[in-house]
Amino acid sequence: MKQHNDGEPTMKDNPEQAPDSGNRSLRLGLLSLLVIILLWEVLARGTGWSVHIFPDPLTVVFSFVELLRDGTLLRHTVASLFRVTAGFYLAVCLGVPIGIVLGRSVNARSLFNPIIQFLRPISPLAWIPLAMLWFGIGDPPAIFLIFLASFFPMVVSTTIAVQNINPTYFQVAANFRFSYQETLTRLILPAIIPDVVTALRMTVTIAWLVVVAAEMIAVQSGLGYLILDARNALRMDYVMNGMIVIGVIGLLLDNIMKRLGDVESSKWGIQAR
Amino acid sequence: MSHIRIDNLTKVYMGRRSRPRNIHDPEEHFGDNILVLNDITLGFEEGEMVCILGPSGCGKSTLLRIIAGFEPPTNGTVRVGGQVVSAPSDQSIFVFQQGGLFPWMTVYENVGLGLRHIRDAATKHERIQEYVEMVELEAFEDYYPHQLSGGMQRRVELARALAVNPDLLIMDEPFSGLDFLTHMKMREEVVNMHEFLRKTTLVVTHDIDDALIMGDRIVVLSGRPSAVKLMHALNFPRPRDFEKNPGLSRLRSEIFLMLGVPYAV
Ligand SMILES: Nc1ncnc2c1ncn2[C@@H]1O[C@H](COP(=O)(O)OP(=O)(O)OP(=O)(O)O)[C@@H](O)[C@H]1O
Ligand SMILES: [Mg+2]
Numbered sequence: 001m002k003q004h005n006d007g008e009p010t011m012k013d014n015p016e017q018a019p020d021s022g023n024r025s026l027r028l029g030l031l032s033l034l035v036i037i038l039l040w041e042v043l044a045r046g047t048g049w050s051v052h053i054f055p056d057p058l059t060v061v062f063s064f065v066e067l068l069r070d071g072t073l074l075r076h077t078v079a080s081l082f083r084v085t086a087g088f089y090l091a092v093c094l095g096v097p098i099g100i101v102l103g104r105s106v107n108a109r110s111l112f113n114p115i116i117q118f119l120r121p122i123s124p125l126a127w128i129p130l131a132m133l134w135f136g137i138g139d140p141p142a143i144f145l146i147f148l149a150s151f152f153p154m155v156v157s158t159t160i161a162v163q164n165i166n167p168t169y170f171q172v173a174a175n176f177r178f179s180y181q182e183t184l185t186r187l188i189l190p191a192i193i194p195d196v197v198t199a200l201r202m203t204v205t206i207a208w209l210v211v212v213a214a215e216m217i218a219v220q221s222g223l224g225y226l227i228l229d230a231r232n233a234l235r236m237d238y239v240m241n242g243m244i245v246i247g248v249i250g251l252l253l254d255n256i257m258k259r260l261g262d263v264e265s266s267k268w269g270i271q272a273r
Numbered sequence: 274m275s276h277i278r279i280d281n282l283t284k285v286y287m288g289r290r291s292r293p294r295n296i297h298d299p300e301e302h303f304g305d306n307i308l309v310l311n312d313i314t315l316g317f318e319e320g321e322m323v324c325i326l327g328p329s330g331c332g333k334s335t336l337l338r339i340i341a342g343f344e345p346p347t348n349g350t351v352r353v354g355g356q357v358v359s360a361p362s363d364q365s366i367f368v369f370q371q372g373g374l375f376p377w378m379t380v381y382e383n384v385g386l387g388l389r390h391i392r393d394a395a396t397k398h399e400r401i402q403e404y405v406e407m408v409e410l411e412a413f414e415d416y417y418p419h420q421l422s423g424g425m426q427r428r429v430e431l432a433r434a435l436a437v438n439p440d441l442l443i444m445d446e447p448f449s450g451l452d453f454l455t456h457m458k459m460r461e462e463v464v465n466m467h468e469f470l471r472k473t474t475l476v477v478t479h480d481i482d483d484a485l486i487m488g489d490r491i492v493v494l495s496g497r498p499s500a501v502k503l504m505h506a507l508n509f510p511r512p513r514d515f516e517k518n519p520g521l522s523r524l525r526s527e528i529f530l531m532l533g534v535p536y537a538v
Contacts (some may be wrong), residue, residue, distance in 0.1 A: 168372055171369075175367055176363055176366075176387050187375070231456065
């Protein structure tokens with residue numbers, strides 16, 4: 001065998017192997033969580049702040065169990081989830097069809113795009129006064145705000161998705177004499193599904209951000225209200241509980257949408273375009 | 274009467290600018306309008322395989338799109354089977370240069386696109402199966418286009434086009450992007466298919482040899498604004514061979530010259 005120069009890498013020098021990487025990233029993630037909790041504990045003790053201002057992890061855990069037992073947490077979570085679902089659902093049901101029309105019709109685009117582009121950058125929170133004036137107190141103004149927050153991103157993403165459909169497909173459709181309905185169900189909808197699923201994932205995150213803010217103003221329930229109410233009572237441990245639940249549910253929502261994306265992209269892969 | 278009649282066909286693409294770009298040649302770009310096809314008159318017989326050659330950008334694809342009804346002519350008419358073409362129809366199927374398959378449909382569903390009107394499921398299944406087998410893709414019915422090779426995708430498109438039994442088959446560079454062997458095999462398949470079905474077929478190609486081997490008739494277009502430079506019936510026996518057929522060989526050199534290459538490579 002021929003002798004190689006010292007230090008020249010050989011083929012089998014490949015220490016990093018892939019098979020366990022999923023497990024490993026999970027373990028690393030848990031580790032970082034543990035470190036943060038530890039840091040939190042150290043900070044809580046080190047600063048010497050009172051437990052009313054900076055509660056330590058254990059206090060938060062105890063009050064979490066307490067809120068879980070008396071059903072407060074569940075009630076508020078359900079209230080928030082209901083609002084997000086309603087507002088988001090409305091936004092998708094209206095936004096996707098409108099996006100399809102805008103994507104297909106130059107006239108509709110010229111007519112409505114200026115309005116949409118003008119309203120889009122206005123934060124949904126700026127609508128709070130009007131929403132309360134128009135819809136009063138309770139679920140409707142909150143749902144309206146979530147609707148606003150999700151509607152514009154859905155319309156814009158759907159419009160772009162439709163415009164990005166390969167024009168050849170429409171010629172094929174014309175060649176095979178597709179009716180309007182067939183063009184919609186066999187061409188446009190399947191073509192935009194991957195993009196729309198991505199948009200759903202982005203938008204649900206925005207909707208979840210907005211629900212908390214909306215609940216701080218217009219309603220008497222929900223996780224946002226829980227946090228506001230706890231602040232008024234100076235119960236920072238409850239505030240933290242609210243934040244933790246919001247974080248966990250946000251994670252779950254994102255995960256559900258991601259799963260949806262996996263299902264669709266496996267059907268007619270992204271690599272196809 | 275011929276199957277396809279093209280009379281005084283002219284096509285101008287409107288540009289955005291209105292002043293001539295080239296003052297010395299206002300004919301070519303009047304304003305920024307591009308004169309692509311200039312007064313083209315052609316006639317093809319029923320069942321012919323017509324190969325169209327021409328320099329890049331001369332308007333070959335444009336000509337095919339107008340014949341398929343995807344685009345209106347600026348002037349003149351195209352008649353297929355006596356009818357003036359005004360819109361796409363499933364009697365003239367266009368086989369796209371590439372990417373004409375729906376990526377969200379399987380091979381089976383793609384081939385069945387033109388058979389949606391058949392109510393009887395068994396007849397429909399049989400018909401789809403027949404054409405899938407014709408292009409030798411049985412066992413791939415449930416594959417999505419992106420799971421197939423480039424050559425297989427072309428065959429699926431061919432099957433999809435043939436399945437509707439159109440009067441006219443229009444193919445824009447059907448072999449471009451294929452490797453040499455796949456190219457040869459595809460060419461043979463298209464020739465066999467044509468021998469068997471005798472369907473009027475228009476093929477645009479860059480490859481002079483393709484045109485001479487395949488065509489019953491050859492059309493050479495000039496550079497833009499394009500006019501017909503040569504239209505020639507090829508009455509050579511098949512299978513064709515340049516070595517054994519001096520006439521064919523001579524024609525080949527002529528066409529090379531015509532397209533700006535002074536010698537046949
Ligand atoms: N939709 C369009 N709008 C404006 N100009 C166009 C349009 N389509 C084609 N053209 C112009 O028409 C000319 C001919 O285009 P065409 O695609 O028909 O050429 P081609 O002969 O098929 O070229 P190639 O061999 O490269 O495919 C080109 O110069 C092109 O710029
Ligand atoms: Mg072309």
